[in-house]
Amino acid sequence: MAYLELKNVNKSFGGVAAVHDFSLDIEKGSLVSFLGPSGCGKTTTLRMIAGFEQLDSGTILLDGNDIVPVPPNRRDIGMVFQAYALFPNMTVRENIAFGLRMKKTPKEDVEKRVDSVLDMVRLQDTGKRFPHQLSGGQQQRIALARALAVQPRVLLLDEPLSALDAEVRVVLRGEIRRIQSELAITTVYVTHDQEEALSISDKVVVMNKGLIEQVGTPEEIYRAPNTRFVATFIGTANQFPGQTSEKNKVICVNVELLTGSLKEFNAGQSVVVLVRPETIQVQVERPQQENCNIIPGVVETITFHGAVTRLGVNINGQRVVADITVANTQPVSLNQKLWLTFPPEACQVMAAEE
Amino acid sequence: MRALNKKVYPAGWQVATVGFFLFYMLVPIISTYVFSVATRWDRTILPEGYTLEFYKRAFEASYFTTTLRNSLVLSLATVLVSLLIIVPTVYWVHTRLGRAKPLLDILMILPFGIPTVVLALALVQVYNFAPLARSPFLLIGAVVVYSMPFMYRPVSNAIQAIDVHVLTEAGQSLGANVFQVLAKIIIPNILPGLLSGSLLVFATVFAEYTLTSLIVGARFKTFPLLLVEFTRINGNVAAAFSVISFTIAWLVSLLILWVGSKGQTEKVESIQAR
Numbered sequence: 001m002a003y004l005e006l007k008n009v010n011k012s013f014g015g016v017a018a019v020h021d022f023s024l025d026i027e028k029g030s031l032v033s034f035l036g037p038s039g040c041g042k043t044t045t046l047r048m049i050a051g052f053e054q055l056d057s058g059t060i061l062l063d064g065n066d067i068v069p070v071p072p073n074r075r076d077i078g079m080v081f082q083a084y085a086l087f088p089n090m091t092v093r094e095n096i097a098f099g100l101r102m103k104k105t106p107k108e109d110v111e112k113r114v115d116s117v118l119d120m121v122r123l124q125d126t127g128k129r130f131p132h133q134l135s136g137g138q139q140q141r142i143a144l145a146r147a148l149a150v151q152p153r154v155l156l157l158d159e160p161l162s163a164l165d166a167e168v169r170v171v172l173r174g175e176i177r178r179i180q181s182e183l184a185i186t187t188v189y190v191t192h193d194q195e196e197a198l199s200i201s202d203k204v205v206v207m208n209k210g211l212i213e214q215v216g217t218p219e220e221i222y223r224a225p226n227t228r229f230v231a232t233f234i235g236t237a238n239q240f241p242g243q244t245s246e247k248n249k250v251i252c253v254n255v256e257l258l259t260g261s262l263k264e265f266n267a268g269q270s271v272v273v274l275v276r277p278e279t280i281q282v283q284v285e286r287p288q289q290e291n292c293n294i295i296p297g298v299v300e301t302i303t304f305h306g307a308v309t310r311l312g313v314n315i316n317g318q319r320v321v322a323d324i325t326v327a328n329t330q331p332v333s334l335n336q337k338l339w340l341t342f343p344p345e346a347c348q349v350m351a352a353e354e
Numbered sequence: 355m356r357a358l359n360k361k362v363y364p365a366g367w368q369v370a371t372v373g374f375f376l377f378y379m380l381v382p383i384i385s386t387y388v389f390s391v392a393t394r395w396d397r398t399i400l401p402e403g404y405t406l407e408f409y410k411r412a413f414e415a416s417y418f419t420t421t422l423r424n425s426l427v428l429s430l431a432t433v434l435v436s437l438l439i440i441v442p443t444v445y446w447v448h449t450r451l452g453r454a455k456p457l458l459d460i461l462m463i464l465p466f467g468i469p470t471v472v473l474a475l476a477l478v479q480v481y482n483f484a485p486l487a488r489s490p491f492l493l494i495g496a497v498v499v500y501s502m503p504f505m506y507r508p509v510s511n512a513i514q515a516i517d518v519h520v521l522t523e524a525g526q527s528l529g530a531n532v533f534q535v536l537a538k539i540i541i542p543n544i545l546p547g548l549l550s551g552s553l554l555v556f557a558t559v560f561a562e563y564t565l566t567s568l569i570v571g572a573r574f575k576t577f578p579l580l581l582v583e584f585t586r587i588n589g590n591v592a593a594a595f596s597v598i599s600f601t602i603a604w605l606v607s608l609l610i611l612w613v614g615s616k617g618q619t620e621k622v623e624s625i626q627a628r
Contacts, residue, residue: 052523072526083517085524089542098538099528143524150528 003028009058036207078152099150254316279346474568504554512547
């Protein structure tokens with residue numbers, strides 16, 4: 001039995017479904033991310049776990065007990081907010097000690113505990129300061145320390161890094177993961193940033209319009225997306241709409257593609273073929289390869305991204321993006337004609353949605 | 355660069371405006387002070403002589419201590435009741451009932467629109483039964499309503515200035531119940547608002563005449579009642595009463611500010627920094 005279980009949870013606001021039939025098992029000690037665009041229901045779900053929103057129907061079990069009737073202050077669930085939410089009238093130490101005081105922890109234990117969590121977030125010497133005297137990143141570390149001080153059963157993080165600079169974000173997400181694994185605390189992490197979700201999670205729950213699109217490890221989500229939404233929301237994917245035809249071939253509007261097995265589709269069914277930009281290779285001469293997609297095109301855009309360069313290539317009127325690493329490709333120039341190659345395995349075929 | 359080095363003098367009209375403002379505000383107060391120590395002041399620009407005689411008579415007036423005590427009791431009780439009603443209401447409306455806020459805003463202007471005479475007579479008629487009828491309790495209830503806007507505005511603004519939703523939820527997730535959240539998180543963070551509201555209410559009620567006179571009259575004589583009584587007997591003594599009244603109101607204001615600022619400097623800063 002999972003530690004935290006959500007069963008058929010429903011929630012709507014003014015007749016609009018925010019979360020629809022949401023069921024999920026979260027294992028003890030794991031970090032699960034809810035990932036999706038804004039308005040997908042991820043924060044609402046998190047707030048229902050915290051107790052700040054009431055469910056319309058369904059149950060939430062924590063360690064086998066129904067927590068839906070329990071008020072938020074008795075759920076023993078810690079939360080970190082996007083806006084830090086440190087108490088401005090209290091020093092850092094007082095902020096961290098707040099939860100322990102509410103639990104009537106003996107004074108010496110409070111002091112020890114505050115020291116130990118300050119240590120954990122590596123901000124030992126900020127104890128006497130007030131929140132406004134700290135940077136955003138430091139404030140969020142303190143908020144994390146405050147949530148952890150009471151040793152909650154579950155830790156919830158609601159877009160904790162969204163208000164921070166890119167650099168601080170990367171450092172802090174590493175810190176969150178380190179602390180989470182050290183404490184082995186069951187954690188739910190809400191974010192709209194796919195890179196964040198993929199880099200720190202044991203499991204990612206991709207949500208869209210109140211529904212779960214896919215649950216899986218970061219690798220599964222990236223390499224084997226179940227739906228077109230997941231494929232396009234996570235990373236970038238070229239989309240080729242078309243119809244299946246004989247023998248692992250899809251006839252698309254502009255091009256014919258060799259794909260993997262099409263057994264699960266009927267002949268002539270409308271499908272979409274997705275190809276990730278990093279699986280496409282670029283050649284100046286027509287390569288002599290068997291059993292490979294080889295498509296001619298003209299370079300329309302070149303965007304330098306640092307580690308990779310992204311090419312926008314026009315093939316029969318459709319723009320396809322391909323990522324090339326500068327190290328193993330010849331220089332490419334605008335309006336140059338070249339050949340795109342990618343193996344059938346790089347093609348992910350899924351049924352076209354109505 | 356030359357323009358920057360040039361010393362900037364206020365324009366003539368600026369000096370005139372500020373001067374007129376000060377003149378308008380200060381002349382009545384200063385003349386009251388002077389009148390309270392003047393022997394005779396009707397034939398000359400400045401008084402003919404000075405005396406403390408009127409203060410002596412004011413302090414010796416039979417009702418002096420009683421009315422002073424009554425006024426203080428009335429003002430403090432009003433501040434207290436007002437705080438107890440307004441703070442939880444505003445907090446509740448801000449966290450749970452956002453839609454009611456415009457309604458509350460309008461309700462809080464109403465006391466300004468109802469003439470105090472009408473309010474007093476209506477209350478006297480409606481609450482025409484013991485133990486409320488014409489009692490100090492009814493008076494407190496009436497002045498709480500009458501002075502409510504002065505408490506509501508600063509408190510509402512202060513709550514609006516903090517992220518009351520998130521702070522509440524943060525407190526709850528750390529195990530605090532609603533009362534603990536209010537007492538330990540919300541109130542300390544809106545203290546400047548509470549103080550300025552309390553000050554305004556105290557000052558308003560301390561000088562209140564109409565409601566007191568019509569609702570309780572001589573049964574619970576307050577300082578303004580005594581003052582008005584003396585304007586009919588001796589203007590100089592009345593002026594002395596006015597000065598005493600001013601002084602008390604200012605002292606209490608300073609006291610409230612001092613209590614509030616004690617250890618609050620950091621906290622006020624932190625609120626402003628948000």
